[in-house]
Amino acid sequence: MTYIAKPPLHHPSLEKNALGFTRRDYEGRISTLCAGCGHDSISAAIIQACFEIDLAPHRLAKFSGIGCSSKTPDYFVSPAHGFNAVHGRMPSVLTGANIAARDLIYLGVSGDGDSASIGLGQFAHAVRRGVNMTYIVENNGVYGLTKGQFSATSDKGSKAKKGAENKDSPIDLVMLALQLGASYVGRSFSGDKDQLVPLIKGALSHKGTAFIDVLSPCVAFNNHVGSTKSFEYVRAHNEAVNRLDVIPPRAPIKAQYAPGELKEVTQHNGSILRLRKLEDDYDPSERNSALAYLARKAAEGEIVTGLLFVDPQARDLHDSLNTVATPLNKLTDADLIPPMAALERINAGLR
Amino acid sequence: MQKSLVATNDFVVKFANVNGSGSASANGLFAKVLLRMGVPVAARNIFPSNIQGLPTWYEVRLSEAGWLGRRGGVDLMVAMNPQTWDADVRAIEPGGYLLYDSSKPLPASKFRGDINPIGAPLTELIASNFANPRERQLFKNICYIGVLAHLIGLDGETLKQLLREEFKGKDKLIQPNLKAFELGRAYAAENLPSIGLRVRHADKVGDRIFAEGNDACALGAVYGGATFCAWYPITPSTSLAESFQKYCRMLRTDADGKNRYAIVQAEDEIASIGMVMGAGWAGSRAFTCTSGPGVSLMTEFVGFSYYAEVPAVIFDVQRGGPSTGMPTRTQQSDLLSAGYASHGDTKHPMLFPAHPTECFEMSAAAFDAADFFQTTIFVMLDLDIGMQEWLTEPFKWDEKRKLNRGKVLTHEDLEAGVPFGRYRDIDGDAVPYRTYPGTHPTKGAYFTRGSSHDKDARYSEEGAVYVEGMNRLLRKWETMKAMLPQPERRNAKRRTPDGVIYFGSTSPAMDEALASLEAEGVHLDAMRLRAFPFPDEVFEFIRAHEQVFVVEQNRDAQLKALLVNEGGVHPARLVSLLHYDGTPITARFITREIAERLRAGQAAAMPEKAK
Numbered sequence: 001m002t003y004i005a006k007p008p009l010h011h012p013s014l015e016k017n018a019l020g021f022t023r024r025d026y027e028g029r030i031s032t033l034c035a036g037c038g039h040d041s042i043s044a045a046i047i048q049a050c051f052e053i054d055l056a057p058h059r060l061a062k063f064s065g066i067g068c069s070s071k072t073p074d075y076f077v078s079p080a081h082g083f084n085a086v087h088g089r090m091p092s093v094l095t096g097a098n099i100a101a102r103d104l105i106y107l108g109v110s111g112d113g114d115s116a117s118i119g120l121g122q123f124a125h126a127v128r129r130g131v132n133m134t135y136i137v138e139n140n141g142v143y144g145l146t147k148g149q150f151s152a153t154s155d156k157g158s159k160a161k162k163g164a165e166n167k168d169s170p171i172d173l174v175m176l177a178l179q180l181g182a183s184y185v186g187r188s189f190s191g192d193k194d195q196l197v198p199l200i201k202g203a204l205s206h207k208g209t210a211f212i213d214v215l216s217p218c219v220a221f222n223n224h225v226g227s228t229k230s231f232e233y234v235r236a237h238n239e240a241v242n243r244l245d246v247i248p249p250r251a252p253i254k255a256q257y258a259p260g261e262l263k264e265v266t267q268h269n270g271s272i273l274r275l276r277k278l279e280d281d282y283d284p285s286e287r288n289s290a291l292a293y294l295a296r297k298a299a300e301g302e303i304v305t306g307l308l309f310v311d312p313q314a315r316d317l318h319d320s321l322n323t324v325a326t327p328l329n330k331l332t333d334a335d336l337i338p339p340m341a342a343l344e345r346i347n348a349g350l351r
Numbered sequence: 352m353q354k355s356l357v358a359t360n361d362f363v364v365k366f367a368n369v370n371g372s373g374s375a376s377a378n379g380l381f382a383k384v385l386l387r388m389g390v391p392v393a394a395r396n397i398f399p400s401n402i403q404g405l406p407t408w409y410e411v412r413l414s415e416a417g418w419l420g421r422r423g424g425v426d427l428m429v430a431m432n433p434q435t436w437d438a439d440v441r442a443i444e445p446g447g448y449l450l451y452d453s454s455k456p457l458p459a460s461k462f463r464g465d466i467n468p469i470g471a472p473l474t475e476l477i478a479s480n481f482a483n484p485r486e487r488q489l490f491k492n493i494c495y496i497g498v499l500a501h502l503i504g505l506d507g508e509t510l511k512q513l514l515r516e517e518f519k520g521k522d523k524l525i526q527p528n529l530k531a532f533e534l535g536r537a538y539a540a541e542n543l544p545s546i547g548l549r550v551r552h553a554d555k556v557g558d559r560i561f562a563e564g565n566d567a568c569a570l571g572a573v574y575g576g577a578t579f580c581a582w583y584p585i586t587p588s589t590s591l592a593e594s595f596q597k598y599c600r601m602l603r604t605d606a607d608g609k610n611r612y613a614i615v616q617a618e619d620e621i622a623s624i625g626m627v628m629g630a631g632w633a634g635s636r637a638f639t640c641t642s643g644p645g646v647s648l649m650t651e652f653v654g655f656s657y658y659a660e661v662p663a664v665i666f667d668v669q670r671g672g673p674s675t676g677m678p679t680r681t682q683q684s685d686l687l688s689a690g691y692a693s694h695g696d697t698k699h700p701m702l703f704p705a706h707p708t709e710c711f712e713m714s715a716a717a718f719d720a721a722d723f724f725q726t727t728i729f730v731m732l733d734l735d736i737g738m739q740e741w742l743t744e745p746f747k748w749d750e751k752r753k754l755n756r757g758k759v760l761t762h763e764d765l766e767a768g769v770p771f772g773r774y775r776d777i778d779g780d781a782v783p784y785r786t787y788p789g790t791h792p793t794k795g796a797y798f799t800r801g802s803s804h805d806k807d808a809r810y811s812e813e814g815a816v817y818v819e820g821m822n823r824l825l826r827k828w829e830t831m832k833a834m835l836p837q838p839e840r841r842n843a844k845r846r847t848p849d850g851v852i853y854f855g856s857t858s859p860a861m862d863e864a865l866a867s868l869e870a871e872g873v874h875l876d877a878m879r880l881r882a883f884p885f886p887d888e889v890f891e892f893i894r895a896h897e898q899v900f901v902v903e904q905n906r907d908a909q910l911k912a913l914l915v916n917e918g919g920v921h922p923a924r925l926v927s928l929l930h931y932d933g934t935p936i937t938a939r940f941i942t943r944e945i946a947e948r949l950r951a952g953q954a955a956a957m958p959e960k961a962k
Contacts, residue, residue: 058796061633061788074798074810081788083632084800085625086651092581092622096629096637097788099579099613104789122625125618324609328578329634329787333754335611336576338602340750346570346598347745350560351386 018054018248026050026057028075038190038216038231039069039138043076045193046107046136049200050077053248053271061097061104065090065119068145069111069138069216088119091126091135095317098131100329102318105204106133113143116152116171123173127180127209132316134203134210137173138190140218141229148221159226172298174308177211178291183314184210185290187305189234190217194243199307201246207268208314215303234303241282241293241306245274267312275307284309355467356446357547360390360415362426364499364548367439368492369432371403377492378409379740380517381499384510385413386561386742389553393419393859395739395935400586400678406435415553419742420860423937427503427548429495436461448546450498452491469543471498476534481527490531497535502543504550507536560745564736565640567707568666569594570746571714572638573602576754577664579637580614581626583645586678587734588668591640592616620645624652624663631662632799634759634787636718638664643672643685646692653727654693655801657824660774660783662721662757665689666714666730668737671933680933681734683855684905689729690883690913696821700831701729701883704736705858708744713836713881715748723757724782724831733904735935736856758784765794773797773808774820781826828884835882838889841865843874849949850896852889852925854880854910856935857902863938864945873946875900883913890918893925898952900945902928904936 014022026047031040050060057079064070066087073082085093094108115123115137126135141158143149150158153173154166177185184206188196196214203210215234217223223230228237249270265273265285275284283289290309297304324331356362364381368374375396382394393412399405412422427448430439443449445465451457453470462468477491493514500507511529518524569591572580582592592614599612617623623639630637641649646667656663669685671677690701702717704710710732717728758778760771765786771794774783786795797808804820805811853861858879865877878892893899893914901911908927915922928944930936 056792058792059789063629079793079796081786081796082798083629084798084802085628086655086801089621089625089652092617092625093629093632095615095622096579096581096626096631097633098629099615099626100630100633100635100637101788121618122622125622129615321613321615322608322610323613324605324611328611328613328630331578331611333576336578336603336754337574337748337752340748342602343570343574343746343748347558347560350562350745351558 017051019056021051021057023047023051025079026077028073028078031075032071033068034220036219037068038140038218039072040075041190041193042136042138042196042214042216043072045196045200047076048193048197049204052197053201053204053246055105055204059104061101061106063090063094063097063106063108065110065114067111067114067143069109070114072138073109088114088117089122090114091119091122091131094133095126095129095131098133098317099321099323101327102132102323103327106131107204108133108135110135110137112137112139112141112151112153112173116173120152120171124176124180127177127182127211130181130183130208130314130316130320132207132209132318134200134206134212136200136212136214138216139173139213139229140216140222141227142218142222144218144221155228158228159224161221161224172294173211174213175291175294177209178287178294178309181209182211182309183208183311185309186211186307187213187215187303189215189238189305191231191235192238192305195240195305198244198246202244202267202271202273202307202310205246205248205267205269205271206310208311208316237301237303239279239297239302239304241279241304241308242284243276243278244307245276247272247274265310265312273307273310273312278306285311354446355547356426356444356448358426359549359551360413360553362413362548363422363424364411364413364427364429365425365439365442366409366429367432367435368407368409369434370399370401370405370407372492373489374407374409374431374492376517377496378411380493380510380513381496381505382411382740383513383561384505385411385550386556387509387513388506388550389556390415390550391417391419391555391742393421393742395421395735397934398679406432413550415555417555418859418863418938420863421935421937423939427546429499431491431495440466448548450495450502467546469502469546471495471535471538471543473498473535476538477531480530480534486527490527493528493531494535497532498539498543500532500536501539502546503548504545506552556742558745559742561740562707562743563590563738563740564704564707564710564732565591565668565738566594567710567746568640568714568730568732570598571711572718573598574711574748575636575715575718577636577638577718578612579627579630579635580639581617581623581637582614582639583617583620583623583641585620585642585645587670587738588640588642588645588666590738591666591668620648621652624649624665627663628652628656628661631721632788636664636722638666638718640666640668642668642670643688644675646685646689650688650692653699654695654697656727657693657697657699658695659799659801660725660785661799662725663727664717664721664730665727666732669731669733677933679734681856681935682904682931682933683731683733683857684909684931685731686905686909686913689731698828698884699727699729700724700835701731702836703731703854703881703883705855705879705881706743707736707741708746710736711746716836719755720835723755723834724827725757725785731855733856758782760784760786760790760795762791765791771795772806774804774806774823776823776826780830781823782830832884832886835884837886838881839879840888840892841877843876844869845874847874847876848897849874850876850878850892850899851902851945852878852880852892852899852910852914853902857904860936860938860941861902864941867938867942868945871946873949875945880910885914885917889914890920893918893920898924898926900926900928900948902936902941904930906931
């Protein structure tokens with residue numbers, strides 16, 4: 001379907017956000033993924049989230065690696081620059097761009113092959129550094145583009161389409177991100193837009209590393225009986241710990257809730273994360289208890305979703321590097337070239 | 352006793368030490384005294400890939416004539432390492448001198464009859480004056496400098512002045528160093544004769560500085576506007592990143608302590624170059640520094656940079672390969688792996704600095720070139736030029752110089768209606784225009800990818816579209832030829848059918864070799880290459896000579912391979928002179944090899960002429 005252009009015309013009655021953009025201003029090219037692919041739902045959720053938080057589309061910078069998921073940045077927010085890097089190495093490219101141009105909003109989209117296998121190292125190190133970004137893994141447990149090999153997030157005992165059983169232990173990227181210091185961690189399901197859109201909105205508004213693992217069934221190679229990443233399996237085992245609403249900075253607070261059932265977290269940019277508890281003993285402000293909870297539920301075969309951890313006061317890589325507020329790519333010759341006298345002093349010191 | 356060497360301001364002193372024993376600062380001081388006395392010096396550290404306990408050497412060549420290459424041979428050995436004693440004694444030229452620690456008697460079998468041993472009881476002298484074991488170890492070094500001062504006539508006052516400068520801020524160290532120096536000097540003055548090797552004041556240093564190529568590149572990166580370094584530690588490139596840190600702290604820190612730069616020690620070389628790609632794409636000047644193994648790891652991204660046209664600068668401080676090879680030895684053996692890095696049809700510009708001053712200049716120039724051509728520029732150093740202090744012209748910068756950011760469309764350009772297509776050849780030089788991310792709300796965005804793409808950066812698998820893009824990259828390659836540093840040609844005093852091509856750290860040895868060949872009546876036209884791709888002038892030079900020697904420091908004649916491949920030169924016209932044992936090439940080697948081959952060539956040609 002690649003060659004069908006989307007008409008640029010907008011219906012005049014389309015809803016506009018605070019910046020005057022319609023939802024269509026956040027769209028991209030027509031997807032070339034399989035019909036029914038979970039990834040397309042995630043792209044739609046990204047579009048919705050960007051629209052709803054009033055993000056100027058060109059202030060987003062999109063990054064991906066290689067694989068089905070990594071094709072998707074072409075399918076949302078066309079007015080943003082995009083970078084489709086080499087396999088497994090998107091985190092380093094995003095890190096470099098973020099260091100150069102700190103005034104943009106960074107979104108990395110990757111897959112389970114790209115982030116848990118070939119790119120596990122780069123994933124881990126970008127999280128460790130606290131790069132200010134939203135990092136979404138579209139997790140389907142399988143290599144789609146090369147037709148159905150297991151990926152490193154496949155559960156032990158999960159069956160491939162042709163019946164082979166996965167013998168290796170899975171990598172849980174959510175647990176890993178928590179251990180490595182990610183300051184916003186969520187998990188969701190491509191089939192649950194109501195849960196996913198607020199999670200992405202909260203992540204894009206977060207300062208620090210925001211990681212979202214999105215289970216996104218592969219309709220072509222991993223949606224059969226025996227797979228633990230199929231639509232049916234994920235629906236049956238999905239256990240949401242909370243429901244999230246994200247209120248943009250300065251937005252009027254409309255609804256009234258009874259005290260006790262809601263927790264509000266104000267993020268660095270002034271946005272408010274409003275969390276409605278679904279699971280009594282879950283506290284997303286405690287990293288270690290979140291890890292323990294996730295480990296317990298994983299052993300029971302449950303897939304825990306929702307906003308699993310958030311530290312609203314996190315520091316990011318620019319804090320560590322102590323860089324100037326002006327983005328490095330906007331520094332002028334006068335900011336960069338030292339005076340002649342300095343060179344003379346250096347020469348003198350070398351004699 | 353045989354003849355004793357006699358020379359003034361023209362000899363080689365070598366210090367044999369154990370690494371980690373603190374000898375480096377004393378030995379460095381020795382070289383600096385000579386420079387302050389106006390005597391040109393070429394100094395080289397020969398060190399192991401180890402922190403403590405293995406042999407290390409420091410070789411100082413004095414040359415009033417100003418030859419800065421390694422000469423080869425040793426006239427005075429300061430033998431402080433029992434492990435390497437036998438080999439060190441063997442290395443001394445007949446009639447040369449051996450300074451050793453005579454605190455414990457050594458059997459006659461440990462010496463040679465044709466050299467002059469000079470014993471000084473260094474351990475005893477120090478032990479009777481210092482109590483602390485670490486002090487005893489450290490001050491023995493400055494003590495032998497004291498002995499040398501008497502033996503060859505170093506200027507004691509200059510040395511003391513240098514000591515005071517060296518330890519400024521660590522004043523507690525000045526007095527014991529001066530004391531140890533005096534102990535050695537006084538002992539020698541009372542007990543030892545002066546020797547045939549002498550130093551005298553000269554005026555041959557001028558305003559030159561003593562600098563390392565890595566340090567010079569780092570400074571060049573600061574002046575060249577680099578704001579980001581992502582790197583992974585690897586010998587012999589590590590000091591480049593460390594120097595960048597040092598100079599940025601000094602020159603790029605705001606009054607409120609904020610940094611106008613960023614440095615990230617990445618998890619590996621792949622991440623280093625990935626970060627550089629991201630930053631370069633976003634419009635910051637970024638670099639990484641590495642050595643051969645790192646280049647191997649970076650190749651996929653280098654190919655990406657070539658095809659997606661993303662600026663980057665890589666400083667490759669070459670070491671002995673292949674594999675881990677000889678990490679602390681020098682070679683020029685990454686030309687093919689850097690120049691043709693990555694799968695598919697790719698090639699990448701390389702700059703070849705010949706001395707630290709040129710390292711500074713080419714480093715800054717590399718960032719302009721990377722931004723203009725939107726590709727990876729390799730700056731090819733090696734351990735010899737990168738990690739050794741060379742006597743070199745002071746660094747200069749034209750105050751009026753502007754950073755050339757290349758073809759970047761701004762918000763104003765886009766607003767004014769300048770059309771944008773990421774890979775369109777608007778100016779006929781095959782160099783396209785780009786935009787930084789976030790430039791304009793509706794115009795100028797594009798999708799960067801390593802998969803094949805059309806002129807507007809859209810994915811395409813169409814053969815014709817692909818070929819058009821690849822051919823434009825070839826035309827861009829042609830554009831580079833005239834815009835990168837041009838070769839330096841030096842004609843012989845007489846017309847000659849013979850030429851020689853060389854590059855990089857071979858240069859000082861070549862200067863000396865050409866002079867000594869000329870003195871023997873052997874004339875060669877010479878060309879020093881300063882960049883790849885090679886401009887036509889290089890191939891004209893080859894065509895204008897019957898044979899051209901290609902001098903390089905690797906086994907497989909990699910420069911020759913590039914010349915043959917890029918210029919269609921017949922391989923037989925190019926005669927390789929290859930030096931690849933990990934030590935820097937010497938004038939003696941080049942002179943001998945060229946002279947022998949020319950003689951052999953004449954001998955072979957004789958019967959022809961007789962016919």
